[in-house]
Amino acid sequence: MGELRRPFLLLALLAVALVVGLELGAALLTGGGDAGGALRDSAGQLGVELDDVGRVAQPSGRGTGHLALIDVVALWTTGLFCLSLVVPERVQGRVQGAATLVFSIVLLIVSVVLLIVAFVELTVMVSLFLAAPFGTLAYLVVWGFFPVGDAGVLLGLxxxxxxxxxxxxxxxxxxxxxxxGLVLLALTTLLCTVVLEFLHRLVPVILVSITDDLGALVFAVVAVVWALVLLIGSIPAIVKAVKA
Structure with missing residues (x-):
């Protein structure tokens, strides 16, 4: 393939590591703002009067965090490129297949679990929202006021x-x-990021948690597909290493 330019490759690893870190930390970086006033206004529109709603916090959502399921594949791939800078090719060939197999299995399990969690939560959200007025109020208390602006800034970064x-x-x-494969991975992660931002802007703010969770569900499915691709792709490398 030709000589790799080390500084750029290491900077690429740093960039994608920051991406995964930001996505995993999305729950801490977004949400938590006071939504009590917005809840009272929404309750009034439903014909329910609320005197003291206490502390109602904005949800952080799952969509951005679930993007990490895809981007960890980019991090893993870039890490393998960097590994080739310090590990002899023969040794890397023997280790890479087994390591990728383990990584893909872990990713597959985590993605399936988070897929189920996102599906269950999405079902609960929709059920509560449609059960007006008190089910809708319960939905609004927990998920009704998504921090679209904060999430947009984070997704932009x-x-x-x-x-x-x-x-x-x-x-x-x-x-x-x-x-x-690398080009397809890059296009996948870029497209998923744009799609999530689109989902956040597609509907009124009280419904954004639903579309955000829908995005999380889709990203988990995409991660399952990539995990299977890595799993299948690691088998020839393992067979070759065993025969060597």
Missing amino acids: VLLLKLVWAGLLLLAQPRFVQNK
Whole structure:
């Protein structure tokens, strides 16, 4: 493939690591704001008068966090590229297949579990929202006031870092563009980020938690697909290592 430019490759690893870190920390970086006033207004529109609603916090959502299920594949792939800088090719060939097999199995299990959790939560959300007025109020208390602005800022930063990651990979080795799997992975993660932002802007704010959870559900499915791709792709490398 040609010589890798180490500084750009290491910077690409840093960029995608920041992406995964931001996505995993989304629950801490977004949500938590006071939504009591908005809840009283919404309750009034439903014909229910609320005197003291106490502390009602904005939800953080699952969508951004579930993006990490996909981006951890990008992190893993970039890490393997970096590993080739310090590990002899023969040794890497023997270790990479087994390590990727373990990684893909773990990713598959985690993705399936989070897929089930997102599906159950989405079902509860929709059921409560449609059970007016008190079910709807219960929905509003827990999920009704998604921090669209904060999530948009975070997703914008994540998208920028992903573009930086892709650009740095090309600077590290222009022939990476010939790697169809890597290109497909980059397009997948960029598209999913844009789709999540679109889902956040598609509906009124009281419904954003539902579309956000729908996005999380889709991302978990995408992660399952990528986990299976890695799992299947690791088998030839393992067989080759065993025969060597």
